[in-house]
Amino acid sequence: MSDSSEIERDTDELVSRSQRAALRLANADDVTRNDALRSIAGALRDRETAILEANERDVEEAEAMLERGEYSRALVDRLKLDAAKLDDIAEMVESVAEQEDPLGRTLAARELDEGLDLFRVSVPIGVVATVFESRPDALVQIAALALKSGNAVILKGGSEASESNRALYDVIRDATADLPDGWAGLVEAHEEVDRLLELDDQVDLVMPRGSSEFVSYIQDATQIPVLGHTEGICHVYVDEAADLEMAADVAFDAKVQYPAVCNAVETLLVNESVAPDLLPDLVERYEDASVELRGDAATREIVDVGAATEDDWDTEYGDLELSIALVDDVYEAVEHVNAHGSKHTESIVTEDHAAAEAFMTGIDAASVFHNASTRFADGYRYGLGAEVGISTGKVHARGPVGLEGLTTYKYYLEGDGHLVASYSGEDALPFTHRELDDEWTVGGR
Amino acid sequence: MSDSSEIERDTDELVSRSQRAALRLANADDVTRNDALRSIAGALRDRETAILEANERDVEEAEAMLERGEYSRALVDRLKLDAAKLDDIAEMVESVAEQEDPLGRTLAARELDEGLDLFRVSVPIGVVATVFESRPDALVQIAALALKSGNAVILKGGSEASESNRALYDVIRDATADLPDGWAGLVEAHEEVDRLLELDDQVDLVMPRGSSEFVSYIQDATQIPVLGHTEGICHVYVDEAADLEMAADVAFDAKVQYPAVCNAVETLLVNESVAPDLLPDLVERYEDASVELRGDAATREIVDVGAATEDDWDTEYGDLELSIALVDDVYEAVEHVNAHGSKHTESIVTEDHAAAEAFMTGIDAASVFHNASTRFADGYRYGLGAEVGISTGKVHARGPVGLEGLTTYKYYLEGDGHLVASYSGEDALPFTHRELDDEWTVGGR
Numbered sequence: 001m002s003d004s005s006e007i008e009r010d011t012d013e014l015v016s017r018s019q020r021a022a023l024r025l026a027n028a029d030d031v032t033r034n035d036a037l038r039s040i041a042g043a044l045r046d047r048e049t050a051i052l053e054a055n056e057r058d059v060e061e062a063e064a065m066l067e068r069g070e071y072s073r074a075l076v077d078r079l080k081l082d083a084a085k086l087d088d089i090a091e092m093v094e095s096v097a098e099q100e101d102p103l104g105r106t107l108a109a110r111e112l113d114e115g116l117d118l119f120r121v122s123v124p125i126g127v128v129a130t131v132f133e134s135r136p137d138a139l140v141q142i143a144a145l146a147l148k149s150g151n152a153v154i155l156k157g158g159s160e161a162s163e164s165n166r167a168l169y170d171v172i173r174d175a176t177a178d179l180p181d182g183w184a185g186l187v188e189a190h191e192e193v194d195r196l197l198e199l200d201d202q203v204d205l206v207m208p209r210g211s212s213e214f215v216s217y218i219q220d221a222t223q224i225p226v227l228g229h230t231e232g233i234c235h236v237y238v239d240e241a242a243d244l245e246m247a248a249d250v251a252f253d254a255k256v257q258y259p260a261v262c263n264a265v266e267t268l269l270v271n272e273s274v275a276p277d278l279l280p281d282l283v284e285r286y287e288d289a290s291v292e293l294r295g296d297a298a299t300r301e302i303v304d305v306g307a308a309t310e311d312d313w314d315t316e317y318g319d320l321e322l323s324i325a326l327v328d329d330v331y332e333a334v335e336h337v338n339a340h341g342s343k344h345t346e347s348i349v350t351e352d353h354a355a356a357e358a359f360m361t362g363i364d365a366a367s368v369f370h371n372a373s374t375r376f377a378d379g380y381r382y383g384l385g386a387e388v389g390i391s392t393g394k395v396h397a398r399g400p401v402g403l404e405g406l407t408t409y410k411y412y413l414e415g416d417g418h419l420v421a422s423y424s425g426e427d428a429l430p431f432t433h434r435e436l437d438d439e440w441t442v443g444g445r
Numbered sequence: 446m447s448d449s450s451e452i453e454r455d456t457d458e459l460v461s462r463s464q465r466a467a468l469r470l471a472n473a474d475d476v477t478r479n480d481a482l483r484s485i486a487g488a489l490r491d492r493e494t495a496i497l498e499a500n501e502r503d504v505e506e507a508e509a510m511l512e513r514g515e516y517s518r519a520l521v522d523r524l525k526l527d528a529a530k531l532d533d534i535a536e537m538v539e540s541v542a543e544q545e546d547p548l549g550r551t552l553a554a555r556e557l558d559e560g561l562d563l564f565r566v567s568v569p570i571g572v573v574a575t576v577f578e579s580r581p582d583a584l585v586q587i588a589a590l591a592l593k594s595g596n597a598v599i600l601k602g603g604s605e606a607s608e609s610n611r612a613l614y615d616v617i618r619d620a621t622a623d624l625p626d627g628w629a630g631l632v633e634a635h636e637e638v639d640r641l642l643e644l645d646d647q648v649d650l651v652m653p654r655g656s657s658e659f660v661s662y663i664q665d666a667t668q669i670p671v672l673g674h675t676e677g678i679c680h681v682y683v684d685e686a687a688d689l690e691m692a693a694d695v696a697f698d699a700k701v702q703y704p705a706v707c708n709a710v711e712t713l714l715v716n717e718s719v720a721p722d723l724l725p726d727l728v729e730r731y732e733d734a735s736v737e738l739r740g741d742a743a744t745r746e747i748v749d750v751g752a753a754t755e756d757d758w759d760t761e762y763g764d765l766e767l768s769i770a771l772v773d774d775v776y777e778a779v780e781h782v783n784a785h786g787s788k789h790t791e792s793i794v795t796e797d798h799a800a801a802e803a804f805m806t807g808i809d810a811a812s813v814f815h816n817a818s819t820r821f822a823d824g825y826r827y828g829l830g831a832e833v834g835i836s837t838g839k840v841h842a843r844g845p846v847g848l849e850g851l852t853t854y855k856y857y858l859e860g861d862g863h864l865v866a867s868y869s870g871e872d873a874l875p876f877t878h879r880e881l882d883d884e885w886t887v888g889g890r
Contacts, residue, residue, distance in 0.1 A: 022809075023783055023807065023809060026806070026809070027806050027807060110827070110828050112821070112826060112827070112828065116817060116821075118827055118828075125839055125840065126809065126839060204839050204840070205840060219668070220668070222668075223664070223665070223667075223668060225670065225838075225840045225841075243862065246861075246862035249862060249864055250862060250864065253864035253865055253866050257864070257865050257866045257869065258865075338468055349862075353887040353888050356887045356888070357887045360857055360887065361471070361472050362468070362472065364467075364468060364471070364571065365855070366855065366856060367855070367856040367857075367858065368855060368856070368857055368858075369857075369858040369859075369860065370857070370858065370859050370860065370887065370888070371859070371860040371861055371862050371863070372561060372858050372859075372860030372861075372862070372863045373860075373863065373864050373865050375864075375865035376557070376561075376858060376860075376863070376865060377856075377858075381557060381865075381868070381876065382555070382557070382563055382856070383555050383557065383563075383876065383878035393670075394570055394571060394649050394853050395570060395649070395650060395670045395840070395841040395842075395853060396670075396840040396841040397840075398853055398854060398855070399855075399856050400856075408839050408840060408843055409843060410810070410811065410812070410813060410843070410844075411811060411812040411813070411822075411827070411844050411845075412805055412812075412813055412814075412815070413812065413813075413814040413815065413817050413821055413822075414814075414815050414816070414817075415814065415815065415816045415817030415818075415821075416691075416816055416817075417688065417691035417694060417695060417794075417816050417817070418816070418817045418818065418821070419694055419695065419698035419702070419818050419820075420698055420702050420703075420818050420820035420821060420826075421698050421702050423826070424702065431826065431828065433828035442798040442801045442802045442805065442815065443798050443801070443815070
């Protein structure tokens with residue numbers, strides 16, 4: 001048997017085991033799932049030494065690669081765990097246990113006819129897989145979120161963190177020996193991921209974590225639904241009717257408060273009628289904060305900044321860089337955003353409600369803000385609890401996604417021997433279709 | 446320029462036009478969309494002669510193919526329109542106009558802090574494409590559902606109905622000349638569909654209509670999310686504690702009331718302790734209704750039916766055929782269903798609530814019923830209004846899907862110059878995260 005068919009067979013077996021575990025885990029109650037989460041948190045603390053030793057081996061290898069110029073300092077830093085970071089990870093797991101149970105919620109209830117009641121109830125999705133780059137804490141976080149939401153999980157980390165991932169996985173598996181065998185699986189070879197991504201009949205959701213390029217690569221490689229985000233090309237538009245002091249503060253916060261993240265602004269759009277009043281001071285403030293600026297021709301007639309090219313409008317800098325363009329009105333702003341934005345987060349600053357409405361309803365993006373910084377687009381700030389991810393997809397889950405993104409629903413129908421024949425033909429009974437307030441219980445209300 | 450690159454260019458242009466139209470249609474209000482629907486219904490009646498003439502040309506061609514043995518009588522019948530059918534189609538369009546507006550609903554509202562309010566509001570998905578086999582009424586139905594939900598739509602029907610599809614499309618386009626140009630597009634060549642299915646960055650959802658094989662083909666050919674259903678291998682399980690008269694009625698209704706549809710039962714599972722009491726009469730009743738029966742060895746010790754093979758458990762007969770297997774208990778029933786079912790609709794007949802709960806929570810299917818026929822799994826019976834389709838996918842929309850399945854959501858944040866910097870660092874303000882009852886309006890509450 002060739003290596004590749006052996007890997008296929010092993011991966012298929014792992015996925016089948018996950019499927020079986022998922023069916024059983026779906027019925028573990030909230031207490032069982034929370035106890036298991038607390039047991040993981042405890043084990044992370046108890047086995048700190050072993051985890052940090054494994055991590056040290058990864059870091060040594062990465063340092064060697066850094067010396068050979070094959071690796072960046074930032075990557076080494078992201079890889080490195082210490083006692084404090086590990087404690088943060090354990091605390092994160094405990095906080096997931098504290099969250100409200102996302103399962104078993106009756107989302108809708110409707111009487112179809114007397115004694116025939118339909119309930120829509122939240123249930124786990126099934127088998128979720130995650131593929132992530134470096135950062136070993138991602139493994140623990142996704143395992144915790146999957147467990148809380150009753151899903152079996154398949155974990156694949158970057159090869160540079162393989163020792164850390166293996167150690168963390170062992171801790172998780174040992175701490176949850178009472179849960180259905182195979183609820184969490186670890187995959188280590190690249191070929192196993194390739195096989196996994198082919199199993200669209202068995203794996204229900206993939207959550208990639210990493211760079212935009214990495215997420216795009218996964219999206220292109222599979223027909224499994226992907227929950228992830230690629231680019232964040234976000235805009236702030238300062239309208240004719242803006243409070244200019246507010247506008248400057250929002251535009252500054254959106255770029256400078258944390259420029260590396262996807263919800264930071266990349267292009268500032270300014271209504272030409274207010275540009276002469278807004279830009280000179282704002283540009284000075286940006287320059288004091290070391291922001292590199294590039295403007296279109298109209299902008300450069302007002303302030304002395306570099307020239308923006310067409311490419312600038314489509315670039316996620318992810319850094320202290322910003323492009324500026326002037327627009328005639330809110331409609332031109334909407335057009336620019338729909339042409340160049342990444343449907344992530346967009347903000348208008350204005351006191352004019354009609355302009356705000358034109359902007360907010362005219363733009364196709366997950367989040368559209370009025371008089372607020374784009375940086376608010378985040379699961380924690382939105383009050384969604386533990387953040388599963390930010391999705392740039394338009395179906396299933398959009399924008400910041402909480403635990404709800406790891407659930408789907410199931411219809412339960414409670415009858416008393418009801419037959420469709422009674423509702424068909426000449427003497428067909430009518431349906432009542434009356435909304436109910438009840439929760440699902442076996443046997444109905 | 447080669448033909449294939451010309452087709453690519455044309456398809457790309459059509460899809461770009463759909464995208465632009467989608468952005469504008471998203472903001473058409475309910476009155477505008479409903480007026481357009483009524484205008485389509487009127488035009489279908491006014492232009493009856495032209496539509497039926499076009500349809501007649503398709504039917505003549507199909508009859509010729511039927512004579513050459515290249516086509517079945519059932520397909521010709523499905524293709525044929527007449528005045529009454531056309532009136533039904535117009536009525537269907539009017540009924541879609543009568544439905545509640547699925548757009549602009551505030552699905553959730555939360556205060557993040559004083560004066561900073563987050564709203565989750567339902568919006569159209571964007572560009573939906575449909576690919577369907579024969580049945581020209583599918584074209585009108587999907588165009589109507591897309592319009593009601595503010596989506597641009599791309600329509601591709603079967604080549605056997607090309608004249609009918611073109612005539613119906615012309616009527617729809619002419620009747621909606623006031624809507625954004627390109628909101629509905631028609632695609633006629635197979636190569637255009639191949640190209641369309643590649644445009645996963647621009648087309649947001651595909652809805653195939655046709656046989657299981659056809660839907661599977663589309664699913665395998667694209668990375669665009671697919672809303673559709675493939676197989677319906679549904680089961681009825683008669684438990685030890687069943688009311689046997691009720692069980693016989695449910696099992697009979699689930700098979701015989703309409704055997705060709707996906708929610709009809711294919712395998713009857715019977716607890717071995719009640720099989721001797723249930724099966725003899727039930728088998729007689731099935732045989733009187735011309736149902737062809739196949740049983741496992743244990744079944745055949747009780748009743749005289751054909752022998753089922755392993756393949757029977759995985760077969761959607763879609764006809765008056767049924768397989769029967771005996772099981773030890775509810776757990777063995779759950780195991781059989783999870784191994785062989787298609788996650789569509791499953792039913793248990795029992796008076797024992799513990800057995801019902803084990804079955805309903807243990808099975809991974811879109812719909813799980815207690816003491817009711819599997820035939821109830823249907824958007825109309827569920828009270829979802831116009832049925833967009835039945836989904837066997839697990840994310841976005843599951844089971845029978847109403848207009849809601851053609852919507853997604855958008856987050857609107859209303860602030861007063863709020864900055865993330867105020868909520869970070871040492872003097873970080875806390876978030877209030879208080880649920881609100883308000884609907885979104887520009888400028889907040």
